[in-house]
Amino acid sequence: xxxxxxxxxxxxxxxxxxxxxxxxxxxxxxxxxxxxxxxxxxxxxxxxxxxxxxxxxxxxxxxxxxxxxxxxxxxxxxxxxxxxxxxxxxxxxxxxxxxxxxxxxxxxxxxxxxxxxxxxxxxxxxxxxxxxxxxxxxxxxxxxxxxxxxxxxxxxxxxxxxxxxxxxxxxxxxxxxxxxxxxxxxxxxxxxxxxxxxxxxxxxxxxxxxxxxxxxxxxxxxxxxxxxxxxxxxxxxxxxxxxxxxxxxxxxxxxxxxxxxxxxxxxxxxxxxxxxxxxxxxxxxxxxxxxxxxxxxxxxxxxxxxxxxxxxxxxxxxxxxxxxxxxxxxxxxxxxxxxxxxxxxxxxxxxxxxxxxxxxxxxxxxxxxxxxxxxxxxxxxxxx
Amino acid sequence: xxxxxxxxxxxxxxxxxxxxxxxxxxxxxxxxxxxxxxxxxxxxxxxxxxxxxxxxxxxxxxxxxxxxxxxxxxxxxxxxxxxxx
Numbered sequence: 001x002x003x004x005x006x007x008x009x010x011x012x013x014x015x016x017x018x019x020x021x022x023x024x025x026x027x028x029x030x031x032x033x034x035x036x037x038x039x040x041x042x043x044x045x046x047x048x049x050x051x052x053x054x055x056x057x058x059x060x061x062x063x064x065x066x067x068x069x070x071x072x073x074x075x076x077x078x079x080x081x082x083x084x085x086x087x088x089x090x091x092x093x094x095x096x097x098x099x100x101x102x103x104x105x106x107x108x109x110x111x112x113x114x115x116x117x118x119x120x121x122x123x124x125x126x127x128x129x130x131x132x133x134x135x136x137x138x139x140x141x142x143x144x145x146x147x148x149x150x151x152x153x154x155x156x157x158x159x160x161x162x163x164x165x166x167x168x169x170x171x172x173x174x175x176x177x178x179x180x181x182x183x184x185x186x187x188x189x190x191x192x193x194x195x196x197x198x199x200x201x202x203x204x205x206x207x208x209x210x211x212x213x214x215x216x217x218x219x220x221x222x223x224x225x226x227x228x229x230x231x232x233x234x235x236x237x238x239x240x241x242x243x244x245x246x247x248x249x250x251x252x253x254x255x256x257x258x259x260x261x262x263x264x265x266x267x268x269x270x271x272x273x274x275x276x277x278x279x280x281x282x283x284x285x286x287x288x289x290x291x292x293x294x295x296x297x298x299x300x301x302x303x304x305x306x307x308x309x310x311x312x313x314x315x316x317x318x319x320x321x322x323x324x325x326x327x328x329x330x331x332x333x334x335x336x337x338x339x340x341x342x343x344x345x346x347x348x349x350x351x352x353x354x355x356x357x358x359x360x361x362x363x364x365x366x367x368x369x370x371x372x373x374x375x376x377x378x379x380x381x382x383x384x
Numbered sequence: 385x386x387x388x389x390x391x392x393x394x395x396x397x398x399x400x401x402x403x404x405x406x407x408x409x410x411x412x413x414x415x416x417x418x419x420x421x422x423x424x425x426x427x428x429x430x431x432x433x434x435x436x437x438x439x440x441x442x443x444x445x446x447x448x449x450x451x452x453x454x455x456x457x458x459x460x461x462x463x464x465x466x467x468x469x
Binding site: 185186187188190201202203243244245246281282 | 418419420423426427439440441442443444446
């Protein structure tokens with residue numbers, strides 16, 4: 001987590017040449033892949049037999065989050081924690097490998113744990129099993145908003161008194177030959193890099209990884225003197241009920257307004273927005289219009305997208321962005337929009353292209369807008 | 385091969401219309417096309433002509449793709465770039 005935040009603040013992009021050794025001809029040239037992850041450093045060989053790459057990421061992130069929160073493994077409240085993890089499609093590495101065996105190698109069998117490895121709830125279940133968590137545990141699938149919806153639902157569970165601690169976020173590991181070919185067919189992938197809100201933006205770049213947060217009931221966290229990065233104060237979500245893939249200004253606006261209402265905040269209380277900012281021609285202009293409609297023109301908060309650094313991690317994107325938003329409030333730093341070399345006047349926002357900025361941040365929003373017309377927005381407040 | 389005729393058939397099939405109603409000047413938008421129809425049409429053309437059409441949803445020139453004739457012209461151009469055997 002510290003390294004990820006440092007790279008976000010530095011605008012140090014993880015985007016590089018796509019590596020898919022199974023393919024002779026790549027469907028696109030670039031992605032934000034994790035190359036230095038060594039599963040053997042985290043899991044026994046026996047355990048790895050049941051873990052798709054998305055679950056490996058999720059379990060490692062959850063262990064790190066729980067340790068960072070200062071929770072002991074035998075903590076009784078932790079043992080009752082809910083686990084809610086967003087995943088956009090499921091265990092695509094497992095699925096792709098199985099199909100290679102069947103269709104390319106003409107073999108007649110696949111690994112016996114193929115199904116429990118690829119199921120969408122595998123990351124949530126594997127976190128629960130790894131940490132011994134017995135609360136309400138499930139996956140949330142809402143494409144690119146999965147991580148945001150997951151955190152929003154976990155937040156409501158804590159608010160409702162279901163649990164005092166919830167482990168939540170998102171995980172994604174779908175940079176496989178099959179999925180990348182599918183994305184390429186949508187004709188929205190960039191071939192140079194991800195440039196959110198830049199006039200020369202050329203599309204999105206896929207990424208992978210997992211971000212997991214520990215949500216804790218306020219008084220419980222205070223009582224045990226936990227380090228509190230930020231306070232989650234609101235969640236708003238809705239559906240466009242319109243186009244399958246094109247963003248909708250009214251839907252995006254509505255989700256931000258719902259999050260503000262949920263938090264009981266006036267738009268003028270928001271000092272930063274972590275944008276969905278995919279770097280596609282249409283998302284960035286539609287999201288900008290929605291922001292300009294919700295926030296007064298004389299007090300538009302700075303807006304930035306961290307996808308120029310992390311790429312679009314799909315089901316994990318909203319979780320990475322919630323994490324970045326919480327850390328922005330904690331450090332009182334607005335992260336920059338990396339690779340935005342020509343801020344687009346049509347977007348009409350301060351997208352922090354020049355680099356990270358020190359600022360007084362009271363509250364912040366984190367936006368996610370997904371295929372299927374699903375919008376989700378989290379509202380955070382400064383904890384101290 | 386009459387490229388325009390094939391494109392007319394593909395467009396008509398996409399929106400369940402009679403190919404005879406579709407002309408070179410037919411506006412895609414007025415015919416009820418949305419962005420996904422364009423995507424599926426380009427794919428159908430690539431499969432039919434065994435070519436790769438350089439279509440990118442992030443290219444601002446996408447907005448210039450307004451009529452059936454415009455699609456036929458990018459097919460012609462892509463066919464022209466196909467290296468002779």
